[in-house]
Every structure is written in structure tokens, then in C-alpha cells.
Amino acid sequence: MAGEATITLEVFRYRPDDDGEATIQDYRVPYHEHWVVLDALNWIKDHADGTLSFRWSCRMGVCGSCGMMVNGEAKLTCAVFLKDYYPSAIRVEPLINFPVERDLVISMDDFLAKLQAVKPWLIRDDEEPPGAEYLQTPSQLAQYQQFSMCINCMLCYAACPEIDGIPDFLGPAAIALAHRYNLDSRDQGQSERQEVLGGEEAVWGCTFVGECTAVCPKNVDPAGAIQQAKVASTKDWYRHVLLPWGKR
Amino acid sequence: MRGPLRRPFPRDWFVRKGAYRRFMARELTSVFVGGYIVFLLVWLHQLGQGPQQYHALVETMRHPLAVMLHALALLAALYHSITWFNLTPAVMPLRIGEDRLPNAVVAIAMGYLPWVAVSGAILWGVLR
Ligand code: SF4
Numbered sequence: 142m143a144g145e146a147t148i149t150l151e152v153f154r155y156r157p158d159d160d161g162e163a164t165i166q167d168y169r170v171p172y173h174e175h176w177v178v179l180d181a182l183n184w185i186k187d188h189a190d191g192t193l194s195f196r197w198s199c200r201m202g203v204c205g206s207c208g209m210m211v212n213g214e215a216k217l218t219c220a221v222f223l224k225d226y227y228p229s230a231i232r233v234e235p236l237i238n239f240p241v242e243r244d245l246v247i248s249m250d251d252f253l254a255k256l257q258a259v260k261p262w263l264i265r266d267d268e269e270p271p272g273a274e275y276l277q278t279p280s281q282l283a284q285y286q287q288f289s290m291c292i293n294c295m296l297c298y299a300a301c302p303e304i305d306g307i308p309d310f311l312g313p314a315a316i317a318l319a320h321r322y323n324l325d326s327r328d329q330g331q332s333e334r335q336e337v338l339g340g341e342e343a344v345w346g347c348t349f350v351g352e353c354t355a356v357c358p359k360n361v362d363p364a365g366a367i368q369q370a371k372v373a374s375t376k377d378w379y380r381h382v383l384l385p386w387g388k389r
Numbered sequence: 390m391r392g393p394l395r396r397p398f399p400r401d402w403f404v405r406k407g408a409y410r411r412f413m414a415r416e417l418t419s420v421f422v423g424g425y426i427v428f429l430l431v432w433l434h435q436l437g438q439g440p441q442q443y444h445a446l447v448e449t450m451r452h453p454l455a456v457m458l459h460a461l462a463l464l465a466a467l468y469h470s471i472t473w474f475n476l477t478p479a480v481m482p483l484r485i486g487e488d489r490l491p492n493a494v495v496a497i498a499m500g501y502l503p504w505v506a507v508s509g510a511i512l513w514g515v516l517r
């Protein structure tokens with residue numbers, strides 16, 4: 142690579158099948174202005190070290206699978222350019238707050254279970270599904286649309302200091318998803334979701350640090366969703382106490 | 390063969406980044422806000438103990454240290470209130486049809502305006 146501009150990637154390595162500790166391995170990678178961190182990782186995989194493991198798919202900020210810590214910040218690696226760091230080295234690590242399976246690959250099992258726990262589908266009292274679609278006006282759609290843009294990249298979990306202290310904390314994306322369905326005019330499942338949403342391990346586990354919203358690449362504003370869910374949860378509680386005979 | 394590796398959040402996270410530090414500052418200012426309310430209640434109770442007590446307490450409050458603590462509590466309360474007002478739009482977004490009202494409008498309508506109104510009313514009550 143003589144004469145060619147290069148940049149160093151300090152990459153987190155962890156291989157569960159050998160007994161070594163997790164390490165940081167340096168790679169010199171050709172520097173191109175239009176390359177993103179993911180391009181550099183792929184260059185390493187193809188030209189320097191085929192054993193490096195990481196996830197990616199779309200390369201365009203849609204699939205949500207390439208999230209990693211880049212110099213300590215949770216980022217989609219397909220959306221951060223080398224030129225924003227050049228000529229300094231770039232440290233690439235797996236998302237924090239998640240168990241590492243191997244190198245830059247984290248385990249999503251917990252996260253997926255949390256998503257499922259909030260019942261992210263339309264819950265209806267109807268016995269039978271209708272013959273046609275449930276109708277919705279544009280302003281009813283606008284109520285929740287922002288919260289439906291999530292790509293499950295998990296960056297928000299890697300930015301949240303509460304996850305570590307409350308391991309079962311539902312976390313930003315799952316609460317935003319629950320709130321998205323609660324705000325949906327076609328849904329009737331709010332009280333069903335309230336059981337998982339109302340506790341210390343859900344909305345009340347949040348202290349509104351706000352970093353989940355700051356790192357979210359899709360402008361979902363999970364922090365806002367959680368606070369709104371707190372307000373809804375409080376109203377629900379009062380309704381329950383003041384009108385115990387009423388419908389929750 | 391080992392299992393997945395746990396990598397906990399850094400213990401010193403709250404000093405690691407400007408945004409985290411500002412969050413911590415907001416949390417810490419609540420100590421002043423809460424503390425001042427307790428102080429006010431105790432002080433009000435003491436003031437009611439008779440004219441002698443009243444004058445002694447007013448004198449104590451003239452002490453530079455007391456003035457300084459008040460200034461500090463005021464700054465903390467301002468930081469606390471302003472940062473929270475600015476967060477109101479995220480907590481209570483207002484919509485007209487499909488459009489969300491701009492954040493500044495919500496912060497002013499739900500935070501700053503009531504604040505100014507209540508402060509003005511109290512000030513009027515005191516100075517009148
Ligand atoms: S809320 Fe944002 S940061 Fe969190 S998983 Fe969804 S898209 Fe990613």
C-alpha cells in the first residue's frame with residue numbers, strides 16, 4: 142500500500158472458541174473519502190483477515206444490522222464516514238449492553254424477547270377479523286407514525302445507562318413500539334400492554350437521560366415515547382383508582 | 390468454548406460525554422430544588438413563632454453565606470426548570486390534525502408562559 146493513504150481501525154476481537162481474552166486488533170485499511178466504516182470492515186474481511194465477524198446487510202441505513210460502537214458512540218457503521226475521523230485511528234467495538242457472541246456480533250435474543258413482550262400487533266376486541274382493512278385517517282396515522290419508523294438497530298440500547306442496572310428493563314425501542322400500537326386508532330390493546338409497560342422494569346425504569354433519542358438514526362425519539370407512555374400510564378392508574386368499576 | 394462475553398456499561402458513564410454530564414447536572418439540581426422546599430417549610434414554621442424569632446431569622450438570612458446559598462439555589466432551580474421546559478415538547482407533544490406544533494411553541498405555551506404568569510402573580514402579591 143506504498144504511497145496510498147491509509148487509516149487504522151482498532152477492532153474488538155472476541156472468539157469464544159479459543160481461550161484468549163477479548164483483544165483489540167489493529168488493521169491498516171486503505172483510506173477513501175467516500176468509504177464508510179462498514180466498507181473498511183469489509184475490506185479487512187476480504188483482504189486482511191477473513192476470520193473477522195460482523196453483521197451487515199443493506200449498506201443503506203435500512204436493515205438495522207450494522208450497529209456498533211465507533212469511538213465509543215453507538216452508530217450504524219454504514220452511515221459513518223472514515224473522513225470524519227481521518228487521519229486518527231477509529232476504534233470499532235460491538236454494541237455495549239449486549240452479550241458479545243463473537244468479535245462485533247452481539248446476541249439479540251433478549252432484545253427480541255422484549256419486543257415481543259409488548260405485543261406489537263393490532264389487538265382487537267372483535268371476535269372475527271373484518272372482511273376489509275380497518276380504516277384510518279391521515280391525522281390518526283400521524284399520531285404514531287414517527288414511532289413506527291424503528292429499524293431495530295439497537296443503538297438506543299447501547300446508549301442507555303439504565304439497561305445495565307436493570308437487566309430486564311424493556312428499553313427504548315420496545316417501549317416506543319408499545320406506545321406506537323397504543324396510539325394506533327385501530328388498536329384496542331392498551332390495557333393488555335399496560336401490564337408489561339407500567340412497571341419499574343418498563344417506563345418507570347427510565348430517568349430520561351435522552352441519549353437513545355440522540356443516537357437514533359431514524360428520528361424515532363424513543364425517549365419522548367417513554368415519557369409519553371409514563372403520562373399515559375399515570376392517567377391509566379388514576380382512572381383505575383378513581384373509577385375502579387370502569388373499563389381500564 | 391466460552392459463552393457470550395458480557396460488556397457492562399462503563400461505571401463512570403456520567404462523566405464520559407457532554408450529554409451525559411448535562412443529564413447528571415439536571416438530576417443534581419433537583420437536590421437544590423427539593424432542599425429549598427424543605428428549607429422554606431421549616432423557615433415559614435419558624436417565622437410563625439413570634440416577632441423575636443422573626444427578626445432573628447431575617448437577620449440570619451442577611452448573612453453573606455445565606456445570600457450565597459440562595460443565589461446557588463436560584464441558579465440550580467433555573468437550570469432545572471429551563472432544561473425541563475425544553476423537554477416538555479417530547480413529553481407532551483401537541484398536534485393540530487396531522488401536524489405537530491413546533492417544539493418552541495409547546496415549550497413556551499406549557500412551560501415558560503405559566504412560569505412567568507405564576508412568578509408575576511407571586512411577585513405582585515409580595516410587592517403590592
Ligand atoms: S428506536 Fe431508533 S435507535 Fe432504537 S432500535 Fe429503533 S431505530 Fe434503532
Ligand code: FES
Nearest residue numbers: 199200205207219
Ligand atoms: S447495513 Fe443495513 S443499516 Fe447498515
